[in-house]
Amino acid sequence: MTLDQIQTPAALIDLTRMQRNIARMQSRMDTLGVAFRPHVKTSKCVEVAQAQRDAGARGITVSTLKEAEQFFVAGFSDILYAVGMVASKLPRAMALRRAGCDLKLVVDNLEAALAVAQFGREHGETFEVWIEIDTDGHRSGVQPDEARLIDIGRALHGDDTHHGARLGGVMTHAGSSYDLNTSDALAKLAEQERAGCVHAAERLRDAGLPCDVVSVGSTPTALAAQHLDGVTEVRAGVYVFFDLVMCNVGVCTTGDLALSVLTTVIGHQVDKGWAILDAGWMAMSRDRGTSKQTNDYGYGQPCTLNGAPLDGYVLMGANQEHGILANVDHPDRDIAAHLPVGTRLLILPNHACATGAQFPAYHARSEDGEVAVWDRFYGW
CATH class of the missing domain: 3.20.20.10 (Alanine racemase)
Structure with a gap:
C-alpha cells in the first residue's frame, strides 16, 4: 500500500x-x-x-x-x-x-x-x-x-x-x-x-x-x-510518538512527532478563510491539551505530506466528522486556491494517546513510502 x-x-x-x-x-x-x-x-x-x-x-x-x-x-x-x-x-x-x-x-x-x-x-x-x-x-x-x-x-x-x-x-x-x-x-x-x-x-x-x-x-x-x-x-x-503537548513542554519538536492523522480537504468557507477537512474530533479526539500551554494548536497542527508544518494554520475547530482549518492570525481568503478540494494533509495531534485511540489500526509508513497496516487494541 x-x-x-x-x-x-x-x-x-x-x-x-x-x-x-x-x-x-x-x-x-x-x-x-x-x-x-x-x-x-x-x-x-x-x-x-x-x-x-x-x-x-x-x-x-x-x-x-x-x-x-x-x-x-x-x-x-x-x-x-x-x-x-x-x-x-x-x-x-x-x-x-x-x-x-x-x-x-x-x-x-x-x-x-x-x-x-x-x-x-x-x-x-x-x-x-x-x-x-x-x-x-x-x-x-x-x-x-x-x-x-x-x-x-x-x-x-x-x-x-x-x-x-x-x-x-x-x-x-x-x-x-x-x-x-x-x-x-x-x-x-x-x-x-x-x-x-x-x-x-x-x-x-x-x-x-x-x-x-x-x-x-x-x-x-x-x-x-x-x-x-x-x-x-x-x-x-x-515518547514513542510524541505530540504537541510534549512540544510545548519542550522535550521534542514537531519534527519528532511520529503520529499524525492523514486527512483530505473536502470543502471551503472562503469568506471565513476556512478549509473543511474530513478529520473532525472523531479522528483527532476531543483532547485540547495545548489550550492552557504557551502555544495553542487548536485540535492539531496541519502539515504537508512531507511533514512540514503549515505555519500560521491550525485545526481551529472540529465537529464529529468535520475539521475546520484556518490561519488564525491572517485569514486566508484564497484558501480554496492554496488548499483545493482533494488536497491531502497531515494533522499533528495534541495528545498521541487520545488520537491513536480513535482508530482501529495504524498505517505505518517507512522511509521508502511503503505502508503497512498495524492493528491496535481496544477496550478494558
Whole structure:
C-alpha cells in the first residue's frame, strides 16, 4: 500500500521518526544505568512494542487488563498493570498469572492491599504487588512519609507461605511534568520524583519489608533526569510518538512527532478563510491539551505530506466528522486556491494517546513510502 491508496481519515505512523524516538529514550536509560519498561498504552500495538523491546526495553507497562491479555498472547510476559487494583478485577489478574504471565499489580490503599492478599490466600495464588507513591500531588498514590505506607506494605507481606501477596516494590508517575516548559523545572521535578520514590522504598526496608523495585517515570522526567540513584527502572509512553503537548513542554519538536492523522480537504468557507477537512474530533479526539500551554494548536497542527508544518494554520475547530482549518492570525481568503478540494494533509495531534485511540489500526509508513497496516487494541 502507498499513501495515496489510504482512505481518510487515517492514523499514520512515520517509522523513521518512531525508531529515532525509541533509540533516543533507550540510549538515555542505558546512560543512566536503569532498566526501561515502556508504557504501551500510547500505541496499544504489538509492532510498536516489539520495536521498543528490540531496542532494549525490559518488560512493559499497561493501563488496562485487556492490554495485558492481548500483549501476553503476543509474547510479552513481564507486565506491570499500572492502575490501582480493585477486588472485582482479581479473577482476570489471576487467570493471567496462572497462564504464565508475570503480572504485577499496583495498590495505593490498605483496603485494596487486604483484598488482594485475601483473594490470593483463598485461591492459592501469590500476587506480586507494588505500592504507588505520590511524588507530586498529581493523581494517585501514597505520599512517601505517610504512616499508611508501612501499613500497606505489611498487609502485602505476610510471614506465612500462603499469604496471597508479596510486596515487590514501589512506583510513581510525575504527571505534573506535563504542566512545565523549562529544562530547569523538568530536571527539578525529575529529582523530586526520584527522591520521593527512593525515600518510600527506604522507609519500607527500614521497617523490615522487601522493596526490590523502585520504578519512576514520565516522558518529560525520563528525558530530564540528571541521575537516577536508587531507581531500578523507568517507565514512559508518549515518547514513542510524541505530540504537541510534549512540544510545548519542550522535550521534542514537531519534527519528532511520529503520529499524525492523514486527512483530505473536502470543502471551503472562503469568506471565513476556512478549509473543511474530513478529520473532525472523531479522528483527532476531543483532547485540547495545548489550550492552557504557551502555544495553542487548536485540535492539531496541519502539515504537508512531507511533514512540514503549515505555519500560521491550525485545526481551529472540529465537529464529529468535520475539521475546520484556518490561519488564525491572517485569514486566508484564497484558501480554496492554496488548499483545493482533494488536497491531502497531515494533522499533528495534541495528545498521541487520545488520537491513536480513535482508530482501529495504524498505517505505518517507512522511509521508502511503503505502508503497512498495524492493528491496535481496544477496550478494558
